Amino acid sequence: MKPILILATAAALSPLAYGADNSTSYFIRGATIHTMAGRDISNGSILIRDGKILGVGENLTAPADAQVIDAHGMQVYPGMIDSFTDTGLTEIEMVRETSDNSELGKFNPQLSAWMAVNPSSEHIPVTRANGITASVPVPNGSLIAGRASMIHLDGWTVDDMDLNPTVALHINMPVIRTRTFHFPEGATERPFEEVHKDYLKELQELNKFFDDAHRYEKAKAANEPGFETDLKFEAMIPVIDGKVPVMITAMREREIRDAIAFADKQKLRMILAGGAEAWKVAAELKARNIPVVLRPTLSLPEEEDDPYDKPFTTPGELYRAGVLFSFGSYDAQFSRNLPYQAAAAVPFGLPHDAAIAGVTINAAKIYGMDKKVGSIEEGKIADLMITDGDPLEEQTHVKQLFINGKQVDLNNRQLRLYEKYKSRP
């Protein structure tokens, strides 16, 4: 408990007096509460204690020991969750030493993103200043890239930040790409037949690895003397047992369909990541209850002749098809733009509520964390924000932020630079 003691001293010195831990109770009153679990509550109150939401409603009274926050005219939303990020794994993409998001080798299920997160990343305070309280860092190597984790965007150590070290096993679906780019030769074109053969070979390898994992599990259960523990296959056991879903990154229709076929064959719970052409496969995704972690909406359409607004309309199309989806930044420094990715889909057919759900409760549902985070409900972890407006609007300010029931400092590098250069002569 030593770190906490040091922290408490530091906090005492701080003029802002942010909580060093979540021992303080808070009573937020007078706010419009967007619970994301049923109807909105106007002039409502929230009681936060020991990191949890102890009560939400219209007729709560403040306990004597709770610090009262008057939030009249303010909005309260659940903290946002970035469903796919590099935050904490990559600081500066072009500086190799600060980039820790991928490993060599085709099969790395033993890797855990959570362990590699840098709690001191400058991107974390910047990101949470926009109302993002949790994110899912994802290892991004080849084929089986590693395990995605869900973390809180606050803490001195990865243990402080831990929400769930394994929310999914990330697989990069092999891709058929006839045109490739290499330095310094430039673009090269390969015949489809050749590329397709490589693709089938990789799929075969992937299937074999899963089959091997089943054999490993059986051998382990037999408990014969001389059994050797293998970390890679150990990590596969919860996946093949269906306790941990696979998150398969696939963009184009063919790769998405093949990913679904693979998950069917191996009887896996699947999450689709990326899903640029998920709109072409919406019916199948719905039929199999496969949720989608959408790539950034602020990107280009896949095909030259696709409508310019295809990435904007895709969330609305998935919504109407009944597919569960959430938004991901797929980035480190731009994780802060997550709400605007959801916002971009609203004028293009996605209901506003569904857009908010896509950055809160639906992200929690997809990763099986909806009992703990993603909405403002009694018993859940107190991750929430107080704002002066709609968080999907760029003009809105996050006034106060709570992570794990602790009031979090909203100061960050960008704010400091703003303050510094504001007074430049």
Next chain:
Amino acid sequence: MLSTKLNLPLLAILCAARAAHAAPPDAYLLHNARVVCVSSPTLERGDVVIRKGMIEAVGVDLKAPADAWVIDATGLTVYPGFIDALSTWALPGAAPPGPTARGTSAAQPAPTAPANAPPPSKGPEDRPLSATFYRAADHISPTDPVIATMRDGGFTTAVVFPTNNIFAGQGAVIDLAGDRPGSMVVAAPAGQYLSMKTNGFSSFPGSLMGTIAYIRQLYLDADHYKLAQSIYASHPQGLQRPAYDENLEGLNASPRALLPAHRAVEIDRMLHLAEQLKLKAVLYGGEEAWRWTGPLKQSGVPVLVSLKWPERPKEADPALEDPLRILEYREKAPGTPAALAKAGVRFAFFSDGLAKPADIRKSLKRALDAGLSKDDAIRALTLSPAEIYGIADRTGSIEPGKIANLTVTSGDWFDDKTKVKFTFVDGQQYDPQPEDTKKPEDAVKTTEATN
């Protein structure tokens, strides 16, 4: 039916004169053929007299010269020998030297070992990817099998260019028959072949704008070089001598510039470049020239239209749909010749790597399907390329005084059943090679069996 009549006494005299050589006759009369003169109206029943490699007379009911070998060509059609306006025929494996091979024998292929790789060029002064001095005429291989193949397909002449560099070298007009390279050359140099290649990431020019800037620089340098040389030639005393530059020499020796221009944007770009540099330009490619006929007509710059119509690569990913832009490009390219003909832009066809005469005819027919008239098509294979290369006084049509290059067919060239009966190249008659009925695999098997 074709029948030949031998003038025995005259042949005997010729044979005696030529001593040991059993020389073929050098005078012919093609009798009673449909003669497509191109430069003048077609004769439905015409005669052509050939002597010593030249066309001596064209007309109706000509009296057979006493010494002429008379060929009854009743029912046959005589065209001027077809000209491929741009190809690499008869230049097999002649890898024109890049900057790597400067100073070495140009006939040798450029060294490929990385150890011999040139240092990256830093600017125009290093003359990157330039071999203006490379002369196709010096690298003709009379034994290249493509010569006979294409001659059997009706081509008697080709304009051949090296194509490997930004400044690839000087082309040559060659006739597609002969034992010696020297006797095959009709005109050289025919021009300088340019491409818009770049030199990779670490060597100048690494971008299209760098390449264009380099081209402009080299032409400006060549003008200055010419001036400096002439001043020095008249006053060598007291003047510092200008440095010799093989690339500027080569550029000044080239009477015209062949510029790549496929899309409309490239055509426009090359027209501007040609105008700025006051180049005598010829564009090659022309797939989207139908879109740019106005500026082409205004500029007077002719176009060599590729007969390899753009199409979806056979090895493409079947799941990838081509964008509308690409589909339109492919769909409309065969309409280019008709559009150019209608607009009055001079154009000629080039084979662009098509290896079979049958494929070339198939391509031509697509141009006809897209609205090109047969007369215009034949002109673009004969007189137009001759005009573009400034050799219309020698070849490209059937008229007295021109080289006796003739393609004699069983009928209309655009009829699938039509076959080339024989050709005349430089006044010599060539029959088509016997057709190989065996499949190549069978041939291999037989060889193995005998071994």
